[in-house]
Amino acid sequence: MASHTAGIRRLTAEHRRWVSPRTDLVTALLGIWFGIGLMVDAWAHANLAELETFFTPWHAVFYSGFAVVSGWIIWQVWRNVRAGRQGLAAVPAGYLAGLVAIPAFAAFGLADLMWHTVLGIETAIDIFFSPSHLGLIVTMLLIITTPLRSAWSAPHVGAAPRLGRLLPALLGLAFATTLVSLFLSYGGALQLRPQAIVQALSLGQGPAIAPPGGGPRPVALGADRVAVSMVVTNVVMLSPVLFLVRRWSLPFGAVTVMYAVIALMPGAQTGFRDVPVLSSFVVAGVVSDLLIRWLRPSGERRGAYWAFAGLSAFATWSLYLGVASAVGGGLPAVPELWTGAPIVAGLIGLALGALFLPNAVAVHPGAGRT
Structure with missing residues (x-):
C-alpha cells in the first residue's frame, strides 16, 4: 500500500x-x-x-x-x-x-x-x-x-x-503585453505620429494615416480615434503593472523595463519613425517607478495602490500629449481635449486599481503551481 x-x-x-x-x-x-x-x-x-x-x-x-x-x-x-x-x-x-x-x-x-x-x-x-x-x-x-x-x-x-531576480518575470510579462498590444493595434496610441495627434485634437479631423497592419486604403484620424486609442493603450499598459504591484513590492526600474519592452512592438510596426512618442512611455516608466518608491503601493495598502494607479496613468498620458505637442507643432487648439485627456486616463487608472484590488489583503495567498 x-x-x-x-x-x-x-x-x-x-x-x-x-x-x-x-x-x-x-x-x-x-x-x-x-x-x-x-x-x-x-x-x-x-x-x-x-x-x-x-x-x-x-x-x-x-x-x-x-x-x-x-x-x-x-x-x-x-x-x-x-x-x-x-x-x-x-x-x-x-x-x-x-x-x-x-x-x-x-x-x-x-x-x-x-x-x-x-x-x-x-x-x-x-x-x-x-x-x-x-x-x-x-x-x-x-x-x-x-x-x-x-x-x-x-x-x-x-x-x-531585487530587479535582477525579478527580471525574467518582467521580461515574460512585458513581451506578453506586446502581443496584446499588437492584436489591439487598430486602437493603439503608440502608432500615431505627433503631428497627426496635434492636428486631430485641434480640428477634430486629422490627416489620413495607413491602417494598422498595412493595406492600400488610408483611414481618417480624428479626435475620437486619438481618444479611443489612449483609452485602449492605457488599459493594456497599466494592467500588467497593477497585476505585479499587487503581488510584489517592485524594485526601482521594474516599470521602466516593462514600458521600454512594450514600446518595441508599436515601434516595429511604424519602423521606429516616432521615437519621441515611444520615448515618452519610457520616461513614464521612470515616473511610475518613482511613484512606487514614494507611495509604496501593495495589496495591504489599498489607498496607496489606488493612488498609484490613478497618478501613474495621469503622468503617462500627460507626458504623451506633452511630447506630441512639443514635436508636433504646439498644443492642440481645443484645450478641453489636451487638458481633460490625462484626467480621463487617471480616472480609468483609478478604476482599474479598484478592480484589481477592491479590498485590501493581509497576506498574498500565492498562485499555486501551474
Missing part, C-alpha cells in the same frame, strides 16, 4: 520543484528571441506592400524562436525524467502551461500555413482576427510567460525581490 501511494505521488505535482533563477533567465532570454521574431514579422506586414507566401525570412526568425524556447522547456522536463521523476512531478513548477502550449502552438502554426495557402496572406486589419493567428498568440502568451509563473510563488523570490 505504501509503495502504491508513493507511486501515485510520483505522478502528481506534489513534489514538483522550482528551477534555478538562471534557468528562468535563460527561458526569458529565449522568449525574447521568440518575441522579437514576432516584432520583425509585424514590421514586415506593416511596411512591405506584398507578402504572398508563408515562407519568409520574418517567419523563419519567429518560428526558430519558438523552436529554441520550446526545446529549452522540454529539456528541463527531460532532465527531471532522467533524474527519476515521473508524470507531472517531472515538470518544474510554473512550466506546465508553457509545456502544454508547445504542441498547441505547433498545431496552430500548421493551421496558419494551410490558411494562407488556401485563402492568401492578410494585409489589413483582418490579420488580427484570423483564427489561426489568434490561436498562435494565445499559446505564445502561455509559453513566454513561463518565467512569470515560475517566480509567482517560488519561495526564494520573496515579497520585495
Whole structure:
C-alpha cells in the first residue's frame, strides 16, 4: 500500500520543484528571441506592400524562436525524467502551461500555413482576427510567460525581490503585453505620429494615416480615434503593472523595463519613425517607478495602490500629449481635449486599481503551481 501511494505521488505535482533563477533567465532570454521574431514579422506586414507566401525570412526568425524556447522547456522536463521523476512531478513548477502550449502552438502554426495557402496572406486589419493567428498568440502568451509563473510563488523570490531576480518575470510579462498590444493595434496610441495627434485634437479631423497592419486604403484620424486609442493603450499598459504591484513590492526600474519592452512592438510596426512618442512611455516608466518608491503601493495598502494607479496613468498620458505637442507643432487648439485627456486616463487608472484590488489583503495567498 505504501509503495502504491508513493507511486501515485510520483505522478502528481506534489513534489514538483522550482528551477534555478538562471534557468528562468535563460527561458526569458529565449522568449525574447521568440518575441522579437514576432516584432520583425509585424514590421514586415506593416511596411512591405506584398507578402504572398508563408515562407519568409520574418517567419523563419519567429518560428526558430519558438523552436529554441520550446526545446529549452522540454529539456528541463527531460532532465527531471532522467533524474527519476515521473508524470507531472517531472515538470518544474510554473512550466506546465508553457509545456502544454508547445504542441498547441505547433498545431496552430500548421493551421496558419494551410490558411494562407488556401485563402492568401492578410494585409489589413483582418490579420488580427484570423483564427489561426489568434490561436498562435494565445499559446505564445502561455509559453513566454513561463518565467512569470515560475517566480509567482517560488519561495526564494520573496515579497520585495531585487530587479535582477525579478527580471525574467518582467521580461515574460512585458513581451506578453506586446502581443496584446499588437492584436489591439487598430486602437493603439503608440502608432500615431505627433503631428497627426496635434492636428486631430485641434480640428477634430486629422490627416489620413495607413491602417494598422498595412493595406492600400488610408483611414481618417480624428479626435475620437486619438481618444479611443489612449483609452485602449492605457488599459493594456497599466494592467500588467497593477497585476505585479499587487503581488510584489517592485524594485526601482521594474516599470521602466516593462514600458521600454512594450514600446518595441508599436515601434516595429511604424519602423521606429516616432521615437519621441515611444520615448515618452519610457520616461513614464521612470515616473511610475518613482511613484512606487514614494507611495509604496501593495495589496495591504489599498489607498496607496489606488493612488498609484490613478497618478501613474495621469503622468503617462500627460507626458504623451506633452511630447506630441512639443514635436508636433504646439498644443492642440481645443484645450478641453489636451487638458481633460490625462484626467480621463487617471480616472480609468483609478478604476482599474479598484478592480484589481477592491479590498485590501493581509497576506498574498500565492498562485499555486501551474
